[in-house]
Amino acid sequence: MTHDRSKTRRPTIYDVAKQAGVSPSLVSLVLQNPVRVSEKRREAVQAAISELGYRPSRAATALASTRTKSVGLVIDDYRNLWFVDLLRGMESVLTKDGYHVLLADSRPGENRISDAVDGLLAMHIDGLVIAAEPSESMLSGAGVPTVVAGWRSGLPAGADLITNDDDAGGAMAADHLLGLGHTRIGHLSGSGGAAAHRRDGFTGRLRGEGIDVLVVGESGGTSEEDGYGSAGWLLDHHPETTAIFAANDTMALGALGAIRERGLAVPSQISVVGYDNSTLAKSRYLELTSVDNRSDVVGADAAATLLERMGNGASAGARKLIEPVLVIRGTTAPPAANPGQ
Structure with a gap:
């Protein structure tokens, strides 16, 4: 044959x-x-x-050339869907110049971020976008043009920063709940730079109005399970709570589970606000009120900054804040709608 x-x-x-x-x-x-x-x-x-x-x-x-036309993107957790819009924004800019994005996940754990970055650098990427908490070893620099997307606890040497104005976003969530008449409010937070800025903006605005906000999980994670556990503790120890602001939409999803288990209705008995305006928040089933961190714009600006650095050796140190937008949906209402109050 x-x-x-x-x-x-x-x-x-x-x-x-x-x-x-x-x-x-x-x-x-x-x-x-x-x-x-x-x-x-x-x-x-x-x-x-x-x-x-x-x-x-x-x-x-x-x-055949000195470049691979590839850019690395490190995220902190595939399960948190905020990165989808970030990646979409990056690709909308990079593909026009023939670049493709290599994605690496660095879920919290010893050396995970270092391993993710080392793996990308081994593929001779031309530039790097970090959307996760950098490790100690990374703070000295990755050796390629680097842009950090979103607030982080540390910034690698020589890196640019493109981020949502999370302080303003936290304040927007507070203003929304205050405007509805809520005064017994809890906040589900976590470790990391973005959570810290959202927390500061939220609690600062409430305390400026003389309202003492209950913060839970400040040193913990920001997963759905973390949101579920923190919301459960809050509702069991402070049943008078009428509104919850979660550090991200994934935590808000966990909070909704804890609320349902306790026989409470959203929003008639308790209001919930998330952050990121992810695909979770936009789903017709959840209809979650959320602060839009405009990840697509952050991604597009991060990619444009990286192209400038890679193309003409522009100096590092750029700092840019993207203004957030509050998207009101079906999980928030005035506390007066609560028949148990």
Whole structure:
């Protein structure tokens, strides 16, 4: 039995060159810098590529140039869907310049962030976006242009910072609940820079109005399970609570579970506000009131800043705050709607 290997193997740059009647080096030039090739030859190469179904090898392209056209993104937890809009915003900018994003998860744990970054650096990325708490070893710098997306407890040396104004966002959540008439309010918080800024903005605004807010979980995590546990403790020890502000939408989801287990109704008996305006908040089932941290804008600005750093060696140290927006949905209402008060 004979087998025509030419019909099954992946076409190479040499096949394209033969089909177009040019040299392999000219095909490579068309792929890397087409404006340097005459229109006639460029069209011949592009026609051959289309006819053969040729797909350039990123590895081969990287070997032929000083760049891999790849950017690393480190997030802190796949389960927290805030990063979806961040990634979408980054790609809306980077793909126009032929870059692709390599994603690494660094859920909290010893050396997880260092391992994630080391793995990306081993792939010779051209730049790095950090959307997680940097490790001690990272604070000295990653060795490539780096942008930090979102407030963090520390900032690596030479890194730019693009973040949502979480202090203002926390204040927006407080103003919303105050405007509805709530005065017995709890806050589900956690460790990390973003949670700290949201907490400061929220509690600062309430205390400025003479209201003492109950903060739970300040040194803990910010997962759904953390939200569930913190909300359960709050409701069991302070049943008079009429509103809860969670540090993110994932924690708010856990809080909703704890509220339901205790036979309470949202929002008629207790209001809930999240943060991030993630896909969870937007779902028609939850209809969660949430502060939109505009992750897509943060991602797009982080990518643009990184391109500038990689392209012309722009100096580091940029700081940019993105203004948040409160999105009111069905999980908040005045406390007067509570028949038990």
